[in-house]
Amino acid sequence: MKYCDKCHVDVQTNQKYCPLCHQVLQGDNDETWIELYPKFIPLRREVLPLTKKIILFITIVAIAVLLAINLTAWEGKLWSLIPIGSILYVFMIVRYGVLSRQNIAFKLALLTTALILILNMIDQQFTEPEARGWAINYVTPLALLSCNVAISAIIWIRRINFRDYIFYLLTIMVFSLVPIILCLFNIVTVVWPSLAAFGLAIFILLIIVFFFPKSIKDEIKKRFHF
Amino acid sequence: MEHIRIANDWYRLDNAAKIFPAISTKKETNTFRVRVDLVDTIDMALLQQAVNLVLERYPMFKVRLKSGLFWNYLDYNERPFIVLPLPQRVCGSLSPKEHNGYLFQIYYWKKSIVLEMFHSLADGSGAFALIKSLVYEYLLLKGLKITPDNLILTRDSLPTVEEYEDSNLTYYDPHNHKHVPEKRAFLIKGTPISDGNIGLISATIATKDMMDLARANEASVTEYLTALMLYTIYITHIQYREHLKENKKPVKIFVPVNLRKQFPSKSLRNFTNFVKSGMVMNRSDISFDEILAETKKQFAYGLQKSELIRKMSENVSFEKNIFLRATPYFLKKFVLKIGYNMMGLLLNTLSFSNLGKIDFPESMQPHIDKISVGVYSGRFNTVNFGVVTYKDQFSMTFTRSIVETTIEREFFRHFTSKGIHMTLESNYVEEYR
Ligand SMILES: [Zn+2]
Numbered sequence: 001m002k003y004c005d006k007c008h009v010d011v012q013t014n015q016k017y018c019p020l021c022h023q024v025l026q027g028d029n030d031e032t033w034i035e036l037y038p039k040f041i042p043l044r045r046e047v048l049p050l051t052k053k054i055i056l057f058i059t060i061v062a063i064a065v066l067l068a069i070n071l072t073a074w075e076g077k078l079w080s081l082i083p084i085g086s087i088l089y090v091f092m093i094v095r096y097g098v099l100s101r102q103n104i105a106f107k108l109a110l111l112t113t114a115l116i117l118i119l120n121m122i123d124q125q126f127t128e129p130e131a132r133g134w135a136i137n138y139v140t141p142l143a144l145l146s147c148n149v150a151i152s153a154i155i156w157i158r159r160i161n162f163r164d165y166i167f168y169l170l171t172i173m174v175f176s177l178v179p180i181i182l183c184l185f186n187i188v189t190v191v192w193p194s195l196a197a198f199g200l201a202i203f204i205l206l207i208i209v210f211f212f213p214k215s216i217k218d219e220i221k222k223r224f225h226f
Numbered sequence: 227m228e229h230i231r232i233a234n235d236w237y238r239l240d241n242a243a244k245i246f247p248a249i250s251t252k253k254e255t256n257t258f259r260v261r262v263d264l265v266d267t268i269d270m271a272l273l274q275q276a277v278n279l280v281l282e283r284y285p286m287f288k289v290r291l292k293s294g295l296f297w298n299y300l301d302y303n304e305r306p307f308i309v310l311p312l313p314q315r316v317c318g319s320l321s322p323k324e325h326n327g328y329l330f331q332i333y334y335w336k337k338s339i340v341l342e343m344f345h346s347l348a349d350g351s352g353a354f355a356l357i358k359s360l361v362y363e364y365l366l367l368k369g370l371k372i373t374p375d376n377l378i379l380t381r382d383s384l385p386t387v388e389e390y391e392d393s394n395l396t397y398y399d400p401h402n403h404k405h406v407p408e409k410r411a412f413l414i415k416g417t418p419i420s421d422g423n424i425g426l427i428s429a430t431i432a433t434k435d436m437m438d439l440a441r442a443n444e445a446s447v448t449e450y451l452t453a454l455m456l457y458t459i460y461i462t463h464i465q466y467r468e469h470l471k472e473n474k475k476p477v478k479i480f481v482p483v484n485l486r487k488q489f490p491s492k493s494l495r496n497f498t499n500f501v502k503s504g505m506v507m508n509r510s511d512i513s514f515d516e517i518l519a520e521t522k523k524q525f526a527y528g529l530q531k532s533e534l535i536r537k538m539s540e541n542v543s544f545e546k547n548i549f550l551r552a553t554p555y556f557l558k559k560f561v562l563k564i565g566y567n568m569m570g571l572l573l574n575t576l577s578f579s580n581l582g583k584i585d586f587p588e589s590m591q592p593h594i595d596k597i598s599v600g601v602y603s604g605r606f607n608t609v610n611f612g613v614v615t616y617k618d619q620f621s622m623t624f625t626r627s628i629v630e631t632t633i634e635r636e637f638f639r640h641f642t643s644k645g646i647h648m649t650l651e652s653n654y655v656e657e658y659r
Pocket residue numbers: 004005006007008018019020021022023
């Protein structure tokens with residue numbers, strides 16, 4: 001025990017100074033004493049944030065360079081959007097798919113949605129008019145279908161985490177309705193992929209409703225309570 | 227215990243808890259700490275076992291925060307809870323990555339068990355219930371003969387609905403929720419501690435000395451210390467400098483009030499309100515006695531039941547506002563953040579929590595040496611203060627996000643100048659820059 005004769009307090013420490021007035025404390029160090037609070041170890045700057053920064057930096061530079069080339073040598077088309085979209089997608093895969101510790105259903109749902117948006121953009125902007133529509137006709141419903149299968153498979157294999165994944169499964173199911181609605185408006189011209197995606201979504205939904213009715217009710221209650 | 231988990235595997239956030247996820251950041255962590263020092267060195271493996279047992283009794287704490295469309299909620303957390311060695315950082319943010327999503331953490335160090343908790347989970351009463359149960363289980367595992375004496379929630383009883391009810395919603399009054407506008411408070415400025423660390427200085431005096439001091443001034447301990455805090459801020463920051471712009475603002479101390487003493491609630495979640503004591507320090511001859519008289523008046527007013535209900539109902543009616551409720555959470559977050567910065571954070575100079583007297587069964591007391599509490603300090607409320615009484619020890623803890631210790635020094639010298647014996651400890655954050 002040490003003493004500060006200015007503040008008139010006993011201080012339990014082997015440190016040199018009084019925490020109140022920063023004057024040297026009186027008394028000797030007790031070699032057997034372990035400090036009441038651990039020593040400060042400066043934050044180990046983790047590798048991860050640095051990796052993230054580098055990836056972000058490369059992404060931004062690449063996008064800027066592509067845009068600059070595209071605009072200086074203008075040929076009437078914004079072709080740089082294709083590589084920029086791809087770069088952004090790769091960035092998302094690394095950032096949210098690999099580096100993030102979010103649950104895998106979330107990753108799948110996010111990456112599928114992003115892929116669909118980018119491919120539809122490419123389809124609309126850069127495909128010859130007669131070949132246009134491949135993204136909305138085939139890619140969109142089939143990507144949703146695969147995503148549905150993947151999340152269901154994960155749920156089926158890893159029963160324990162059922163509750164965490166069901167929300168993303170429901171989200172993808174709602175998305176699966178979009179192509180079939182677009183069919184009705186003749187925007188989607190090839191029906192079978194959309195129908196397959198829709199059919200599978202309904203099939204999985206029925207299974208959940210029949211065999212796990214409480215879990216789906218709970219999940220909806222939780223996510224939408226207000 | 228399986229049946230309990232299935233029956234209640236998710237919880238709505240209580241009225242007070244709803245705000246914290248929206249406003250908390252790495253600097254404004256909204257966490258607090260409770261520390262219990264035992265007589266012997268902590269056995270980490272036994273502590274881990276004890277935590278696992280205790281969490282069966284506290285399903286409402288075995289949760290993590292998840293986001294819904296309109297509100298966040300607490301969902302059953304299947305991941306293991308792991309006790310950790312105490313870090314130097316006091317009341318840091320509980321990142322989901324390092325803490326498996328749990329909103330509280332148990333640390334061990336030497337002879338101490340430290341509980342740090344995010345305010346969305348519970349208030350000081352809930353935290354103390356948890357750590358008391360933990361110490362009980364821990365001492366049992368050590369093979370000691372102890373009894374709970376109805377002071378501890380043990381695994382012999384089942385969790386009840388009353389324990390996780392939101393008592394704010396039970397006791398509020400829909401007709402008494404008038405909003406009373408407030409002025410911005412004086413803020414204590416200083417040099418931020420590097421790395422966003424928090425300095426902690428804790429003093430212990432004899433409970434009797436504290437009681438005698440308050441009694442001699444015909445005040446409660448909380449009133450006395452609040453007045454002393456106002457006086458300390460006055461002499462260290464304002465006196466003879468009243469003309470400065472910042473110093474014209476009122477100095478306001480935010481004092482949480484445990485509503486379980488006013489209402490028959492058994493809730494382990496947030497059920498606190500507050501009293502504020504404040505003063506515009508516009509003269510250079512304000513005396514301590516003058517401040518104390520004013521503080522006593524403000525406490526008498528603020529502690530009236532109708533006033534406590536008004537403040538509670540104001541919060542509840544805000545939460546129940548149909549426009550706010552129907553807004554998706556990602557937008558609501560901004561509303562809450564702006565509202566809290568304007569109406570919460572900037573209206574207080576300092577917060578002072580008195581956790582009161584902590585009782586342990588007589589059979590456990592010989593194994594428990596000391597208890598202390600602390601709250602986080604942030605960007606605006608740079609200094610905060612927490613006190614707790616255990617047997618003959620009265621523990622007072624300052625936490626600060628600034629380097630300067632002027633307030634601590636003058637505050638504690640007030641006691642030593644009266645000849646009161648004081649023991650001090652510090653985490654010496656300034657030595658590790
Ligand atoms: Zn000193």
